[in-house]
Amino acid sequence: MQxxxxxxSILSANFxxxxxxxxxxxxxxxxxxxxxxxxxxxxxxLTIGPLVCEALRKHGVxxxxxVHLMVEPVDRIIPDFAKAGASxxxxxxxxxxxxxxxxxxxxxxGCQAGLVFNPATSLDALDxxxxxxxxxxxxxxxxxxxxxSFIPSALDKLREARARIDACGKPIRLEIDGGxxxxxxxxxxxxxxxxxxxxxAIFGHPGSEKEPYAQIISRMRAAVDGVRA
Ligand code: DX5
Ligand code: ZN
Numbered sequence: 001m002q003x004x005x006x007x008x009s010i011l012s013a014n015f016x017x018x019x020x021x022x023x024x025x026x027x028x029x030x031x032x033x034x035x036x037x038x039x040x041x042x043x044x045x046l047t048i049g050p051l052v053c054e055a056l057r058k059h060g061v062x063x064x065x066x067v068h069l070m071v072e073p074v075d076r077i078i079p080d081f082a083k084a085g086a087s088x089x090x091x092x093x094x095x096x097x098x099x100x101x102x103x104x105x106x107x108x109x110g111c112q113a114g115l116v117f118n119p120a121t122s123l124d125a126l127d128x129x130x131x132x133x134x135x136x137x138x139x140x141x142x143x144x145x146x147x148x149s150f151i152p153s154a155l156d157k158l159r160e161a162r163a164r165i166d167a168c169g170k171p172i173r174l175e176i177d178g179g180x181x182x183x184x185x186x187x188x189x190x191x192x193x194x195x196x197x198x199x200x201a202i203f204g205h206p207g208s209e210k211e212p213y214a215q216i217i218s219r220m221r222a223a224v225d226g227v228r229a
Contacts, residue, residue, distance in 0.1 A: 007066050007197045008213075021203070033065045035052075037077075039071035043144035053084035069092070069095070075096065079105075092115075136161050150178060156191075158192045
């Protein structure tokens with residue numbers, strides 16, 4: 001069984017203090033940094049690129065950086081992210097003409113490769129590429145924005161992905177992204193996820209009272225441990 005990974009999405013962090021925010025959340029017990037890249041084309045929002053990834057590395061961040069590409073096309077930007085210090089790079093099959101080639105490109109650049117499935121995208125592509133992947137990422141919201149509600153059908157899809165990964169027998173991570181909170185994370189773990197992205201649940205909504213990062217991360221981890229022990 002893969003260890004539990006909590007990956008705060010910096011999409012909900014304070015971008016004016018990004019280095020500090022990442023240091024704080026890692027010191028508070030986070031395992032990875034989830035890095036959401038949006039292009040105002042594949043998704044209707046625009047965020048951060050390789051320069052920001054590189055800046056975090058230069059700032060001293062040594063934890064894995066989990067780059068979630070919501071851009072189209074994807075291939076041109078992959079080498080830039082690899083050079084900028086990405087550890088894992090995930091992309092959406094709809095955003096690549098040649099999914100198998102894109103996976104090979106990520107690996108040739110020295111990163112781990114992930115494939116991301118939107119709420120209405122079937123897992124069929126896994127029939128052909130699962131063995132080549134290091135990570136399967138299921139979206140439990142439509143990509144583009146933080147702070148949305150978890151879409152319940154993602155639970156059945158997690159169970160299906162879990163069964164496929166177990167049958168394959170390789171150490172492939174199953175990650176969930178969107179609407180993950182301390183309140184629903186146990187149910188999500190029970191459905192088979194081992195890697196949990198959480199943005200607004202950790203960094204807070206603008207204007208809301210913030211729970212200390214260490215406290216919310218340990219509440220999440222305890223809920224997951226209760227299920228995965
Ligand atoms: C959405 C992003 C998510 C998002 C999650 O497109 O991929 O990573 O930041 O945010 P929350 O946890 O607030 O749903
Ligand atoms: Zn994401």
